[in-house]
Amino acid sequence: MRRTVLAAVCASMAGSLSAQPAIYKDVELSDLERVADRQARELMIEEEEEEEEAPPDETWRGSAEFSYSMKRGNTNSDRFRFLNDAERETDRWRHIAHLEAVGERSRPTPDESYQRSAERYTGSYKLDRKFGEANYIFNEISAERDHFSGFDYEASYALGYGRRLVSTPRQKLDAEIGPGYRWRRFEEGNQPEGESREDNNPILQAGIHYSLRFTETTNFREDIRAQYEDDSTQARAATTLTTMINDRISLRVSHILRYNSERPAGVDSTDSELSVGLVVRY
Numbered sequence: 001m002r003r004t005v006l007a008a009v010c011a012s013m014a015g016s017l018s019a020q021p022a023i024y025k026d027v028e029l030s031d032l033e034r035v036a037d038r039q040a041r042e043l044m045i046e047e048e049e050e051e052e053e054a055p056p057d058e059t060w061r062g063s064a065e066f067s068y069s070m071k072r073g074n075t076n077s078d079r080f081r082f083l084n085d086a087e088r089e090t091d092r093w094r095h096i097a098h099l100e101a102v103g104e105r106s107r108p109t110p111d112e113s114y115q116r117s118a119e120r121y122t123g124s125y126k127l128d129r130k131f132g133e134a135n136y137i138f139n140e141i142s143a144e145r146d147h148f149s150g151f152d153y154e155a156s157y158a159l160g161y162g163r164r165l166v167s168t169p170r171q172k173l174d175a176e177i178g179p180g181y182r183w184r185r186f187e188e189g190n191q192p193e194g195e196s197r198e199d200n201n202p203i204l205q206a207g208i209h210y211s212l213r214f215t216e217t218t219n220f221r222e223d224i225r226a227q228y229e230d231d232s233t234q235a236r237a238a239t240t241l242t243t244m245i246n247d248r249i250s251l252r253v254s255h256i257l258r259y260n261s262e263r264p265a266g267v268d269s270t271d272s273e274l275s276v277g278l279v280v281r282y
Helices: 002-018 029-051
Strands: 061-071 076-089 093-107 115-131 135-146 151-167 171-186 198-213 218-228 233-244 249-260 270-281
Touching: 061 249, 076 270, 135 171, 151 198
Parallel strands: none
Antiparallel strands: 061 076, 061 270, 076 093, 093 115, 115 135, 135 151, 151 171, 171 198, 198 218, 218 233, 233 249, 249 270
């Protein structure tokens, strides 16, 4: 645009010069056009340098969440939860790591000793290979040890296609699907009668990740992942609402819903937990 304006100005100057005495007529119009073209090119180069985006921040960023609840009186219990999420993103790759630990001890009456009533450890790592702004290939590996699930361990790996369906300054929505494989082992005596403790099968994994910024200080996030076998379904839905207290510290309300259609006898298929925690960003 600046080039067009300069050319128009120079053309106007040329017209003005043509109306002046003969001493000025020695100035050729072509010379003025060349000057305008050179100046326009120089201005365009300066604009490109000014508009050039800063290189992406490729450092790891994350948050650590701590929550603790205590009950005293008719029921005595102590429960803690630690969660760490970290992410690193470059032009082509996106790394997402997740660690979680939950523990609880309780005693029915003050005269009894404390007993462990919950203990779970979860970890996952996800690597996305981006192709353009919207498409990506994901690799995800996860493992869990829940002492009250009826399994010694559960682990899975999935590889598939993902796409960013919505991308605005306020909200983002990703959807992904792909095949995978799951390994798990029943605790001694919890396996189906006549079957092995080892239970390894191919799966189909699907996921949805949605984030919404309500205000400059309040964010909502929903992460859903489901794994399907021939005769069973396992799913996890995490809903969080985070409010910033300052640049480093936030308050977070979380609701975790876990479902497993194939649980050993005596173990519920659905777990639900609600927690309020303090989040420290780094």
